[in-house]
Amino acid sequence: MQKPTDLVEYETMLLGRHRPLLSSGPESEIGGLERSAYIVLSRVRIEGPMTIRQLSEAFGLDQSTLNRQTSSLVRVGLLERIPDPEGGIARKFRLTAEGERRLDECRDEIVQGLDKVMAEWSAEDVAAFAAFLKRFNTDIERLSGRPWPRP
Numbered sequence: 001m002q003k004p005t006d007l008v009e010y011e012t013m014l015l016g017r018h019r020p021l022l023s024s025g026p027e028s029e030i031g032g033l034e035r036s037a038y039i040v041l042s043r044v045r046i047e048g049p050m051t052i053r054q055l056s057e058a059f060g061l062d063q064s065t066l067n068r069q070t071s072s073l074v075r076v077g078l079l080e081r082i083p084d085p086e087g088g089i090a091r092k093f094r095l096t097a098e099g100e101r102r103l104d105e106c107r108d109e110i111v112q113g114l115d116k117v118m119a120e121w122s123a124e125d126v127a128a129f130a131a132f133l134k135r136f137n138t139d140i141e142r143l144s145g146r147p148w149p150r151p
Helices: 003-021 035-047 052-059 063-075 098-115 122-146
Strands: 079-082 091-095
Touching: 003 098, 035 052, 035 079, 035 091, 052 063, 052 091, 063 079, 063 091, 091 098, 091 122
Parallel strands: none
Antiparallel strands: 079 091
């Protein structure tokens, strides 16, 4: 490993294998939700109701992929289809109360796992790590042209 980015590549590869420590569910799930469901629900929560086209643009995924994902989330009661509040023709997806509850539960479980992992870190170290992660993510978003809204 010659360059610092070689080390970043290696550590980000390893990061994915630690997901079970942050969640009690199967490796494909985060806090009881499939990873893709967790991300879609998180985006709709922060952005507000979204159409399939908006989701497709936000994730850089084909609309058919997002149709399958959102249909599944509607079937299990985590998302609902609503008329566009702004009067557009396309229907939008909004979190249901159950979707909000499940997303909160998942996020709480993940935060509890992170609290365990970082129990011996100082508050300053946790804040610095969060700042570097944010910078890393926002630089990826800038290059991809798909920013993620932040609270």
